[in-house]
Amino acid sequence: MTQHVRGATRLAGLVALLAAGAGNASAHVKYVTPGSDPVEVAAFLLAALTDPFNLAVLGAGGVGVAVAGAAYLRFRPLPNDVRAFRRTMASYESLLPWLLRLAVGLPLVGAGFSGYFFSPAVQSSSPVFVRLFGITVGFLLLFGFGTRLVAAVGLAGYLVGLAVEPALVLAFEYVPGFLAIALVGGGRPSADHAVASMAADDRTFYSRVDPFYRRVALPFVERTRHLEAYVPAVLRVGLGLTFVYLGVAQKLMEPGDALAVVAKYDLTAVVPVAPELWVVGAGLTEALVGVLLVAGAFTRAASAVAFLLFTTTLFGLPDDPVLAHISLFGLVSALLVTGGGPLSVDRALSDRGAGDAESGGDASGRSAGA
Template sequence: MSPSRLRRTVPSIAVVSLTLAAALTAPVRAHVQYVTPGGDAVDAIGFLLATLAEPLNAALLGGGVAAGTVGLLAYLRIRPARHDVLRLRELLAGYRDLLPWLLRLSVGLPLVGAGFAGYLFTPLFTPSPATFVRLVGITIGFLLLFGFGTRLVAATGLVVYGWALTQSPDLLLAFEYVPGFLAIALVGGGRPSADQVIARMAADERTLYSRIDPFYRRVAVPFVERVDSYREYVPLVLRAGMGLAFVYLGIVQKLVNPGDSLAVVAKYDLTAVVPVDPALWVVGAGVVEAAVGVALLAGLFVRLFSGVAFLLLTTTLFGLPDDPVVAHISMFGLVSALLVTGAGPVSFDAWVAREVPDAVPDPLEESAGAAD
């Protein structure tokens, strides 16, 4: 498929993926199962209507949504601190050459942790035999961290995830691995990595290794030349995958399962942190997470909402003392990657860039080439 054809079909693929994810989420246990056995069954629609029927809840939630919307529209109109924003974007884009390393760390570290803990991708999935599960997670994770056979290992990890998803819908809790593996397969090992060292040794005709390496010129170089034209879609892959993950967290795990979420609020006495109605805690968290997901899917202020997502992950995950934080390193890393890449093509930010020249988002720099 040519890049131009891919540009036309990607939005349709994103819509189909969101529809499929929504269809599969009904039987899935919520993220709160990590920290609590769950709560009483609660009618989601009735819960939402009852929460909004309280004047204070409606005022706080509606005021927050209105303030956020007005703030974004005002920024587009006034655009204060323009040079600061451009400078920040330039500084973040300066890390683009380290993007492959960041992606490998984001996926490799939690896989190694999962392997040693005896689960695969999510603590809710512990298939048998345990020894095989440990070997799969540790092997894929270490190879990604080392950057050896990076694209092949990422493709293997994606296949393993697909198999695991057929065994348990709980794997949707770790959906961020899908964009992570896809992005790694597109960018390769980058630097620093074993792949880069091997490629440079093989490319130097003065070395003995260049004369005995059977793969570099016959396999690696043609493959990289074939996939290089798709590297610009790495930001799109990341934000589409993370957007789906956050929409799932907000709608399915919070708004559709309010009883389980109320159990978390009660267990950690979250109303003592922010003294509001427990129901507003659940609805507010669900709306914010869903809004972040929709913004990422649309490519709307991607760096801003990636920062919001990072803050959400920090406050909600590290604030729960018995939450398996290692299971969420992938989300932290991939959100950080979006801070570097920005929105990329097929996005609201790209559309704004055509209207306001100095608002152009930094595209992903194609820096790997055959050396990856």
């Protein structure tokens, strides 16, 4: 009996270590791969998923995640701590537009100065245009001037580029980023807020000469204000799809490049398991995070895991381009602030918990990410 317990303990420890280290293999593979020979996907997955040890580790990880989620929903541990954390995050909502502008503007400026178009994998044949586009759109977003219009221009530029160069899907997080900025506007602090304050004050000279604020900007904001509530859903779905793509397409469907990354950084020395388990574990972890984000289930917890994956990637892969991940860092941080929002499992669980409380049930019946 003791021997079985020790074996289970070792397996649990290995699962935890592999999960913690999976971030090192969770980068954009295309950014760091040294190149590799093609590997047959079906043969790779068959070999990896028929190995008893690999199955035990992956199965234990899956069961552990499911049990942890079910246990939280059943017992609701540390309710006061959870409520305090949610209140703190909610207090940051007024800063959400600023956070979004930083998350998208900073990497765009960096991309412009570095000479690539959104993604380091896309080096344009028109470097002057690429530099001007990235620097101009990025700085205007950081400054918060004409924010909604600039976000629309940035989104259009990305979509046109994606139609021409499919590799831009590696930077798909810009789509939810631009959409969210277009919905919330510049916020404060921003040039838009300063200009709007002057335009709204009838005593200022500027309010008499501004032809745009009352005729265009104000009516547009009033018509679209109700859509701001869907910003968490936009971010969740966009980032979730990005994670699913990185996990499935970049790792499970292209195991050759992923295995080359494991070999390049000697990741099997970090956690002594087969390279195949590294690749499959990292791919499934990213895919699971993506599915949770799309569904809006345990949104803040999934966002925290994503943040951890990015952090370990930056420390574990020294030549991984940091600039290319700032957008992901920022947008995941925004989800920590907003939670799941509407159209999410979190919101459904929260509403059900509120209904139970009104009926005399447990008033703490809220979801992890609500």
